[in-house]
Amino acid sequence: MDVTSTCWTLLVSFIFSIMSADQENITAESGQNVTLTCRAPNIKNDLVEWSRADLGDEYVLFYRDDLSVSDHQHQSFKNRVDLQDRQMKDGDVSLVLMNVTINDTGTYKCRVPLDKTHSSNPISIIFLSVVDPPAPPGGATEDGDGVGRRHHGRLIASVLCLVVIIVVFFKIFHHYCDPL
Incomplete structure (x- = not known):
């Protein structure tokens, strides 16, 4: 197994270990x-x-x-x-x-x-x-879309955070594991 394959395996294993930790x-x-x-x-x-x-x-x-x-x-x-x-x-x-x-x-x-x-x-x-x-059907919340908008914002922030983590770890592994 070459160095690049080993690094990719380590990166994927690390990402799965983060995602499968006993966190909820x-x-x-x-x-x-x-x-x-x-x-x-x-x-x-x-x-x-x-x-x-x-x-x-x-x-x-x-x-x-x-x-x-x-x-x-x-x-x-x-x-x-x-x-x-x-x-x-x-x-x-x-x-x-x-x-x-x-x-x-x-x-x-x-x-x-x-x-x-x-x-x-x-x-x-x-x-x-x-x-x-949630507001009763047909009722408006303070900011128009209220709870739904907050949930979408949290989802987008979570996905962006995960992407940043993956990119950072990819760059670190690529830097240290690149065989030149």
């Missing part, structure tokens, strides 16, 4: 209950952390010894979150977020630390986007 995008309407899925096979304790980067040291949910621990839980999540299955059967540590609002938009991370003193890498990373419910 969820869109929900305000007022809905949302389940953020996370599975931790071989869970050895009953310690689960759900966090969001923009909350600093506060948690969305910290679950230990069969209880939700409210110390260091962000105020906006108190009485609105719970595990889907408190027995964590089959490693299910999915989070149920009730009555979502626009302020719940963000990137959520699920961790299952090895013990009470050590953190771990996220098992699941989920980007939740909360939008206002």
Whole structure:
């Protein structure tokens, strides 16, 4: 196998690994209950952390010894979150977020630390986007096309971002792997 073929194989493998990582995008309407899925096979304790980067040291949910621990839980999540299955059967540590609002938009991370003193890498990373419910049929929204236009804008931005990533990695691999 020549250098160019190897580089192409590495590039394609890298792109597929990015796209198949345990990451998920969820869109929900305000007022809905949302389940953020996370599975931790071989869970050895009953310690689960759900966090969001923009909350600093506060948690969305910290679950230990069969209880939700409210110390260091962000105020906006108190009485609105719970595990889907408190027995964590089959490693299910999915989070149920009730009555979502626009302020719940963000990137959520699920961790299952090895013990009470050590953190771990996220098992699941989920980007939740909360939008206002669509206007009733025949009703106009603030900006004319409203929600639909925002969705198209996000889709276009996502596709452009993916294209930029592919082009950048192509150039890097081409630069380092070009046999001259």
